[in-house]
Amino acid sequence: MTLMDIGDGELWYEEFGSGDEIVLSSAMGFARGAYPEILAAPPTSYHVYTIQARGFGRSTHPSSPPEIGWLDQWADDVCAFADRIGAERFLYTGISHGGGIGWHIARRHPERLKALISVVGTPHDRAGGTESSAGRRRFIEQRKDPAAVTAILEHLAGWTDDPERIASRKERFAAAAAETAARPQDEAEINQGKPFPDAKTDEELAEVYRGIRLPVLILAAMRDGVISPEAALRAAVNVRGAKAVLFEDEGHMMGEESPERLAREVRLFVDELHGVAEPPMRA
Template identity: 25%
Template sequence: MTTLLNHLAEGSASAPPLLLGPSLGTSYALWDAVAPELSVAHRVVRWDLPGHGGSAADLVAPGATVGDLANLVLALADSLGLERFAYAGVSLGGAVGLHLAVHHPERVASLAVLCSSAHFGGAKPWQERAARVRAKGAEGLAELAGSADARWFTPGFTVPRLVRDHRDADPAAYAACCDALAAFDLRDRLGGIRVPTLLVAGREDPATPPAQLREIADAVPGATLTELPGASHLAPAERPEAVLTALRAHFDGGAGRGMAVRREVLGDAHVDRAQSRQSPFTARFQDFISRYAWGEIWTDETLSRRERSMVTLTALAAHGHYEELAMHVRAARRNGLTADEIGAVLLQTAVYCGVPAANSAFATAQRVLAEEDTGAG
């Protein structure tokens, strides 16, 4: 028996993890136009609800709660070795994110809730939908799929793959997810959310109108609300560029931008090695380095990267940090410095920081440059 949610992982295994949750009736294909771009700076893991896409229907039972779905997400994260992760979810997937932020704040680094709510209009409509699907089975789902475009998209827009996912979902699992929506209400717990939170509303969303996202934004300390014109309930499918812009600004911030710069300067191989050695004990320090050193200092355009490399080589040589110096000699070459320019920097260091320091620095630089030349050859 399969005990894990079906999922798709994209991006470097050492990049900061980002989990993406779907809406009721859809699969992880909801994120097709967004996830590949997010995976440039993140290890993106998108997952299917029970009975949807490739997830087994028996992962959920009648009377299910959003907490049950959140536990399945945590089990998936555990299986992938993800101790802490950023999370974004649409509708029911967004409710899962709110539950995680309230009940498992130690696991959630940052949260984005799209086209969702802290409550979904009371239990009765969802109980009635669940009863209808249980009574009619696949026929009931087909009827609901027939009206999906009106509930999900602005007039004239559709994504056939997602409508097909709705029609092909398992009726029992779909009904159990309706049970979860019927029982969900976190309005009295929103003030306890302390993770950075973004709310994204589709201005033309009839299912979770902007007022419901505003209610969350007003209750969660420091939360940000973005309203997307021309978007209905499944904004990542209908307005992927706008959603991508909002999510990048929220999730990348200093750490995400810093990680990208860190990779550009030091190279993927070095960063992947550093990330693979990361432990819960060192995770906050690594985040600090990415956010502050690389996300704020190295991205400051006052100095060019060439100039920053020169300063860095001088400082490392002066303090005798020769292992770091070797790494930054390679980075200096990547930033456009020639071997002669690196030598001139070390001569300058000899004058103002001492000959012994420069002597050891020349030895380190000579070894690295020789390795670089051999590799190029």
């Protein structure tokens, strides 16, 4: 990993693969071997950059929240990063809050995107207002209590009856709780709120979607404790030409738990964009 100077700050990033298709992804951090990294491996073999969002890790830490809001700032940062690597247009994919960054790019800078691939990242329902999700507020308030953080993560991930997944989550969530408790104060208190905060109702949010005119793939989990199935479907039925894949047996952690499954869907989607996808089998 290394730092990229984008003019008004620096972004810590990692580069994977060397294919012709450039994919950018941004988030507070990335787990090793998770979904964006998998996209750089065969059979997708894309050229992937994972970008640590401003305010986290080794990226620039502003002294106060951006005046334009965190999500708009992160969206602008991704485009500034793209400028530095000479990518006029690119695929963007993001998980959860990283997906929110992608939706803000789609609204602010649609000309930069070949396509948006949102993974458990469609904007939240408007219930409870637009400041933040209830889970994020609890996470910030209870971040020093490992047991409370673990319980929140278990709820957000969604239920599973897979013994291997249960065991894996227990180990990962314990490590995440310890990391959260040790996180610097300025990072721990970042609360980006819900995407598109100007949309105060679900209908206003649907209207925002109707203004987005670019290829969008929505990968959603029906056991998600953060993004409801209704939220995913709201985007799917209002973004013109959107494609949605809904997994009944997945939860909010599917980017780490099922990266190969996601990569297959992305490859098919991108091949469809290029007109090289295999035609469906006929009986």
